[in-house]
Amino acid sequence: MTKKNTSLNYFFKFLFLFIGSTLAAIGLEFFLIPNNIIDGGIVGISIMVSYLSNYPLGMFIVVLNIPFLILGYNHIGKTFVISTLFSLCSLSVWVSILHPLPQLTEDLLLAAVFGGIILGIGVGLIIRYGGSLDGTEIVAIILDKRTGFSVGEIVMFFNLFILTSAGLVFGWDKAMYSLIAYFIAFKMIDITIEGLEETKAAMVISEKSELIAEKVMARLGRGVTFLNGKGGYSGEDRAVLYLVVTRLEVSKLKNIIDEIDENAFVTISEVHEVMGGRIKKRAIH
CATH class of the missing domain: 3.30.70.120 (Alpha-Beta Plaits)
Structure with a gap:
């Protein structure tokens, strides 16, 4: 592969990581966060910590993922960490830009469905092009090699704990809507990565x-x-x-x-x- 082709591949890689981060921020800021509906993983934890502390969400998205990025660098590789860090920084910037803008709906079901769809497409693009927004996935990949549990099972365990915590912070009705948004986003991630044609x-x-x-x-x-x-x-x-x-x-x-x-x-x-x-x-x- 020539140097020109390699540079072009990197350009498109980071372009789609940026697009994915933008879509994820839109799903979060226009639909989920204003209605106190959260995502799973470190983003979900960041939303709750930001809500309780009144500090910017974008800061927590990056800061809370740093220990997992260090862990990922030692166990998974530099390319994955760079792609993930770029995606996290892009998401952090976009949620800060979009936060002052008005939400698109106050209907909790619509917010959960459309927020989950847009967030899932964004995260799917990021995963498809070699990045991640969730430090728990890094832990899951490492534990998968050392335990009898799969990556999906470990991530699901983390997210059930996080979504249960959302019930204590926002109320159990919001936690149930968060669960709807999570499963919709999960399905959209699969569709984005694998395509509609099975x-x-x-x-x-x-x-x-x-x-x-x-x-x-x-x-x-x-x-x-x-x-x-x-x-x-x-x-x-x-x-x-x-x-x-x-x-x-x-x-x-x-x-x-x-x-x-x-x-x-x-x-x-x-x-x-x-x-x-x-x-x-x-x-x-």
């Missing part, structure tokens, strides 16, 4: 695998890979088909297989990311 991986074991492959390539426009397999019981060599399809193509794939071999063994699983190869469907004439 991808599935299929493995097919059949005595008519070559014919199935031909029909799949002709009717779905998808490439098919043959893997060498061997039956554990029969000891016979079998060709295993591997292919990637979209969620909308799953039913078409099943129909093709049923038409050719209704006794074929098929497994279909989620794919979180696909790189290389012919991913996009080509036009079929």
Whole structure:
């Protein structure tokens, strides 16, 4: 990769980190914070501490994350810490700029829904481009390697504690709305990172695998890979088909297989990311 391409990649990386921070600030300042609805993680703690102390939120967002950034630098890497610090500083600046502006709604449900959507898209962009707004994720990544709990389970534990604390500070009705905003933001993060089009991986074991492959390539426009397999019981060599399809193509794939071999063994699983190869469907004439 040339120096020019590397510089361009860094430019777009930090541009999208900045956009993500801007969206997160909009979700917080226009919807969530004015209605005493909080997010999870360190941002949620910062909102509560800012409310109780009357000091600026932006200051706490950066200061409370610093110990986690130091921890992340030692255990995860410099690039992640730089991206996270840039995102946190951008968010801190934007919440300070937007704070004096009026809120867009006083309806708690609308605030929770739209605040969660906008915040989730913003955080999703930041995560997609290598940063984070939540120091608890750093702790979760480290603990994941040392305990039997997953990153998601550890983050969920932290956030349940934080959202329970919100009930003590703002009242239990606001805590429940915070929970709604949190789950909406969580889903929007997944959509932003993985995209709206869900991808599935299929493995097919059949005595008519070559014919199935031909029909799949002709009717779905998808490439098919043959893997060498061997039956554990029969000891016979079998060709295993591997292919990637979209969620909308799953039913078409099943129909093709049923038409050719209704006794074929098929497994279909989620794919979180696909790189290389012919991913996009080509036009079929």
